[in-house]
Amino acid sequence: MHAQVEPLSDEEIRDRLAELPGWTVDGTLLCRRYHFRGHLPAAVMVMHIARIQEELDHHADLTLGYNRLAVAVNTHSIGGRITALDFGLAHRIEEIAAAHGAD
Numbered sequence: 001m002h003a004q005v006e007p008l009s010d011e012e013i014r015d016r017l018a019e020l021p022g023w024t025v026d027g028t029l030l031c032r033r034y035h036f037r038g039h040l041p042a043a044v045m046v047m048h049i050a051r052i053q054e055e056l057d058h059h060a061d062l063t064l065g066y067n068r069l070a071v072a073v074n075t076h077s078i079g080g081r082i083t084a085l086d087f088g089l090a091h092r093i094e095e096i097a098a099a100h101g102a103d
């Protein structure tokens with residue numbers, strides 16, 4: 001279980017988004033869509049993200065489509081708000097994206 005985390009303010013979210021090109025806020029979710037040259041690379045990236053999520057004990061909704069993957073995350077434990085945990089996961093996903101050919 002994580003220590004209690006606080007929701008980020010709108011200003012904090014805006015500042016942190018500036019450091020994460022491609023990511024947006026849709027309602028209460030921090031989101032990004034990735035595109036791939038094939039379906040299997042997208043599926044492999046899902047597995048890699050799953051491993052990171054288990055390491056962090058923080059889990060996004062991952063929607064695998066045809067050559068695309070949508071990531072959407074917020075923090076359930078405080079009622080579905082965006083926190084530093086969500087940005088932490090987003091940065092970890094960004095670190096691996098290029099190696100999967102995601103753009």
Ligand SMILES: C[C@H](O)[C@H](O)[C@H]1CNC2=NC(N)=NC(=O)C2=N1
Nearest residue numbers: 001002057058059074075076077
């Ligand atoms: C017990 C465990 O720490 C919690 O259930 C974790 C698991 N993964 C999680 N993922 C997300 N996105 N939000 C959470 O609050 C959350 N809580």
